[in-house]
Amino acid sequence: MNLVIFSGPPSSGKTSIILKTIEAMRKRDLQVGVVKFDCLSTDDDILYEKAGIPVKKGLSGALCPDHYFASNIEEVVQWGRRRGLDLLITESAGLCNRCSPYIKSIKGVCVIDNLSGINTPKKIGPMLKAADIVVITKGDIVSQAEREVFASKVNSVNPKAMTMHINGLTGQGAFELSTLLYDEDENLESVTGMELRYPMPSALCSYCLGETRIGDDFQMGNVRKIELGDMDE
C-alpha cells in the first residue's frame, strides 16, 4: 500500500482536490481510500462515501488535531491494509498553521488557495515548507498576475516542492497530480518507527488541562506573555 498525507488550511479545497484526483485514477484500477482528520465535525466523509470511496473519519475533539493524527496514523495505516487498499490518503486541516502532519519518507501534499492572500505562504509553517507537492487552488477566480505572484511566494518558502495549479471544480490538473501519487514498487506495511518531518509545538499549560478561568492565578505550566513594550521603564 502507498500512503499520501494531504494537509492545508481550512476551506482551501483539499476534499475537492482529493475527490477529483481519485476520479482521475479510476481507470487505473487502483483501490483508493481516505481517512479524514478534523477537529469538531466534518461532513466530508459523506462526500467520499457518495463517490464510492472507502472512508473513515477521526475527530480529535478536545485534543490538538495534529497530535491526534500522530497518535493514530499507525492504526489508520493498518485499517487501509485490512481494506486491501493500494493507496491510502489522509486529509487533515492545518488549524493554527504551525504544525504539519508530514512524516519523513511519506509523500506530503499541501493544498493552499489563491484567495487566502499574498502573505499566506509566509504565515504557514512546516505544513507548506516541508511539503513535497504544493497544490494551488481557486486560480480560476483571481487574475493571472496574482496567480504568478502567489506561486512565486510559495516557491521562495519551499523551492524544493513541485507546485501545481489545480481547479477543484473542473478538475483541470487533477489527472496530472494523480500520476504523481502512486508508486507500484512501494509497499508500506507500517509507519511505526518513522519520524515526523517537524516537531509539533510544545504545549501543556493549565488551559490544555481544561482551565477556563482567566487571570495569572490560574496559569500554570508552559505559559508565555505578550510583549507590548509600552510599560518598560
Added chain:
Amino acid sequence: MTINKILEKYPFAMSYFVENKLDVENHKEKTFQEFLDGFTHEEVEDLAMDKEELAENLEIFIDQMKEFLGIKEEVGVRSLTILPGFDKSGSPEGFNELTISTSQVISIVGPTGAGKSRLLADIEWTAQKDTPTGRSILINDELPDKKWRFSSNNKLVAQLSQNMNFVMDLTVMEFLQLHAESRLVEDVEGTIQRIIRAANSLAGEKFQLDTPVTALSGGQSRALMIADTAILSSSPIVLIDEIENAGIDRRKALNLLIDEDKIVLMATHDPTLALIADKRIIIKNGGIAKIIETTEEEKEILLKLEKMDTYIQDMRSSLRNGKTLSV
C-alpha cells in the same frame, strides 16, 4: 560567502530572506550558516524554523532563479503543436496535426463540458500520450523540456477569464510593482508605464496608478489583466475564456497579445471574436472533432459584425459621456 556577498551577486536572494521571515539586515557580515546558528533553540522552535532546510533551500532557490533569468534570454517558445489522441468513446480525433505559432489566434468552440479543460490541461502538462486523451504536445517542433511540468516559475499557459477578479488590497502601482519584482524585471518603472498605457488604451475609462485594484470597474480590471498578462506574464501561451464586450476594446486587446508574441487560444461563441481567428477547434465528446479554417465569406461576415459592434460601442461611450443618442 557572507550575506552581503550573496546579495551583491544575487540581489533576488533578498526575497528569499523576506518570505522566510529572516531579518538579515544587521547580520550581513556573517555567512548564512553563521546567521542561522545565531538563533537559540527556543527561537527555532517558536518560529517553526528548520535550519538545515533553510540553508539547503537557499541554494536551490538561487539555482532556480539563475536558471529562470537564463531562460528569459534564450529563444522562447515559437510554436505549439498538438498531435491527435482520442475522444471519450475512444474514437480518433478528427485532425492530423495542429501547429500554432506565436502571434497567431485560434478559437475553441463547443458545449460546456465537451473537453475544453482537458485540452488546456494537456497543453499545460505538455502531454506525451500520458493523459486520458492520449494527445502529444510539441514545443518548437520538439519534445518539450521537463521544466514546463515541474517548475513553478515556468508555466506554459496564462489564463484570462470573465470570472477573474483582483483580490489583493493594493493600488495599481503597488500591484504591478509586486508582479514585476516576482518576474525579476530589470526596468520596473518603465514596464509599469507600458502596462498602464496599454491598459488605458483598452478600457473605456482611464484609471490612475493610485487606484486600489479592487476598486476598478469590470472593464478596467479586464483591461489591466490583459495588459499585465501580455507584457509581464512569463507564459508564452494565453488562453482567453469568454471575455465579454462590456467596457473594453477586444480587438485591441487581441492585438496587444499578438504584438507581445503570445500564442492566443480563445474559447468563445461570440462570432466577432471567433471569426478573428484563422482557425477554430471544434470540441465534441472530449476530443477535437475537427478544425475549421475561417472562410472568406466568414471574414466578410466579420467585417459586418465589427461595424455593428463599433456602432454599439459608440452608443455606449456617448451614454457614458452624458450625451443624447440619435440615429
